Amino acid sequence: MTLDILILGGTAEGRRLAERLAADRRFRATLSLAGRTADPLPLAVPARFGGFGGERGLADYIADKRIGALVVATHPFAARIAVNAAAAVRSTGVPALQWLRPAWERQAGDDWHLFSSLERLVDAIGEAPRRVFVTIGRQEAHAFERAPQHHYLFRTIDPIDPPLAFPHAMVLLARGPLAVEDEMRLMTEHGIELLVAKMSGGAATYAKIEAARRLRLPVYLVDRPAPADLARVETLAEVTEWLDQLAERAERGE
Numbered sequence: 001m002t003l004d005i006l007i008l009g010g011t012a013e014g015r016r017l018a019e020r021l022a023a024d025r026r027f028r029a030t031l032s033l034a035g036r037t038a039d040p041l042p043l044a045v046p047a048r049f050g051g052f053g054g055e056r057g058l059a060d061y062i063a064d065k066r067i068g069a070l071v072v073a074t075h076p077f078a079a080r081i082a083v084n085a086a087a088a089v090r091s092t093g094v095p096a097l098q099w100l101r102p103a104w105e106r107q108a109g110d111d112w113h114l115f116s117s118l119e120r121l122v123d124a125i126g127e128a129p130r131r132v133f134v135t136i137g138r139q140e141a142h143a144f145e146r147a148p149q150h151h152y153l154f155r156t157i158d159p160i161d162p163p164l165a166f167p168h169a170m171v172l173l174a175r176g177p178l179a180v181e182d183e184m185r186l187m188t189e190h191g192i193e194l195l196v197a198k199m200s201g202g203a204a205t206y207a208k209i210e211a212a213r214r215l216r217l218p219v220y221l222v223d224r225p226a227p228a229d230l231a232r233v234e235t236l237a238e239v240t241e242w243l244d245q246l247a248e249r250a251e252r253g254e
């Protein structure tokens, strides 16, 4: 018996799970992407792109496609889709699990400042012009328009659209993972005084955090939104163990 799995992705976790399930005949996995990245990396399983049309649309999709298990592997900052998933799980009763990477932990030498919103963070940079490296993705880059006095280096995967309308902003296009030494070189070359990031967690974007520590730079972090009401695990092993149990139950006809 084959179990249809829907993976809500857009993350390294979604990709890793897809790769793990691609060759496993017990499962037929579909990876769902919001469609934000113009040119996503090749995918190991069939994908669908774009929103479902809210929680009702997601619930309908789960019912129509007879999804046997839902894995929410979206980014910790993608709050809307996780809340929608929790609601769709309640209305459909589909077995579901969220794979949420742990937040980073402060190490000796880290000069971290956490903010509950990006707006508060931007205001806290202060009046005096500073050289700021911004790595929060392109969707919220315009929040920095309220503080045009600073010199910004933005790094995004796709271009920021519409382009930023403030005077001292440079945009660098790059896709991680990046090495700590490269991050240190970049920050030094641009005379960076402050790093702005999201408390994303995970290894793929940690190099900049380590680079800032080594360079003794302050890091302003946007804190995570509240997690959705879903059962949660932190590792791929836990997800696959859960799927193994579901597959065994399906095999027994339970």
Ligand SMILES: NC(=O)c1ccc[n+]([C@@H]2O[C@H](COP(=O)([O-])OP(=O)(O)OC[C@H]3O[C@@H](n4cnc5c(N)ncnc54)[C@H](OP(=O)(O)O)[C@@H]3O)[C@@H](O)[C@H]2O)c1
Binding pocket: 008, 009, 010, 011, 032, 033, 034, 036, 049, 050, 051, 052, 053, 054, 055, 057, 058, 073, 074, 075, 077, 078, 079, 080, 081, 082, 084, 136, 137, 198
């Ligand atoms: N936010 C970040 O910092 C960040 C960073 C890296 C990657 N990502 C990834 O980028 C995507 C969009 O992030 P976001 O912050 O815009 O999310 P969001 O605010 O939680 O979601 C906004 C809407 O986008 C659609 N959507 C989001 N994720 C989807 C998915 N995996 N498959 C199908 N539709 C999806 C849903 O539309 P409908 O309501 O129409 O279903 C959702 O209501 C997510 O997949 C996330 O994993 C986000």
